[in-house]
Amino acid sequence: MIAPDLENINVTSFAAMPTPADLHAKLPLTDAASATVTKGREDLRNILDRKDQRLFVVVGPCSIHDPVAGLDYARRLKALQEEVKDTMLLVMRVYFEKPRTTTGWKGYINDPFMDDSFRVDVGMEKARQFLLDVCELGLPTATEALDPISPQYLGDLIAWTAIGARTTESQTHREMSSGLSTPVGFKNGTDGDISIAINAILSAANPHAFLGINGQGNVSVVRTRGNAYGHVVLRGGDGRPNYDSVSVTIAEQSLAKARLPANIVVDCSHANSYKKPELQPLVMTDVINQIVHGNKSLVGVMVESNIEAGNQKIPADLSELKYGCSVTDACIDWDTTVTMLRAADAELRRRP
């Protein structure tokens, strides 16, 4: 009897990846990078524990697609960090994995050549190199953890992790978060529902056992301790912002009801600015006002910023790509970023 084809009917190929251990051996963590990650995570934990009064600011491109422009941005941000370090901890957005509403370019790891060749092996290596370069500058990094395997390759170079609006309700992402070594910000859902983020914090704070891989690439049962540093990220939803003081108070009440610490981050982008980048500074100003007027739950903000303003479609001829301009969500430009962060610094110096 001929065995019927029942498996992998819709799979066209498998391509083996180097193991996480292989990639760590090829691009090892350096002392300088290690010091940045350690300090960045410690600073973030201290902010979340209220031992450090500064505001953390996750700021940078919507996605990295050009490491040269990305590093140019990182150098600028590092210089700005020195200026505002008394009031803010700047953490660079280094997003390599993009969750799409339907379809589209899924990020630098998935398709580093942006030509549908999907060289994930190359993307993972380039992503690790980029993170190393940024950490060696002394700038801590933030990323969205989307693929549950990627943290084994990159996790030692990340200081803050986001779980996105499209995956906060996913058990897989809650399990992964329970084992991540960084504080994790859970976004509210795309419909604005914050209860899924609160449930995610509760779930991820607990130990879990689930399928994953180890450093040698073996499929493993991963057992975790639970992550005590989950917090909510308000990103607006269903066409409505949720950064205003009423929405923040409602989020505080929901956290209190769940007996969770009142730690809230506001994403100035996405539905909080109707995806209009020029509105991000207004959101930031509002958040800073709330803090200066005594709010104690707002611990961080997120800003989508790049060298150039706006965004661009990925052209068929990649030589036509505009330098330093997003290929995913539209961003504010560098000058606006500097003005916005300097203004926030000046205001925060007045806080009670």
Ligand SMILES: O=C[C@H](O)[C@H](O)COP(=O)(O)O
């Ligand atoms: O931040 C990025 C986007 O908002 C998210 O990945 C969804 O993008 P899309 O709606 O363009 O697919």
Ligand SMILES: C=C(OP(=O)(O)O)C(=O)O
């Ligand atoms: C995808 C992102 O955000 P959200 O999950 O809030 O849509 C993002 O910050 O890149």
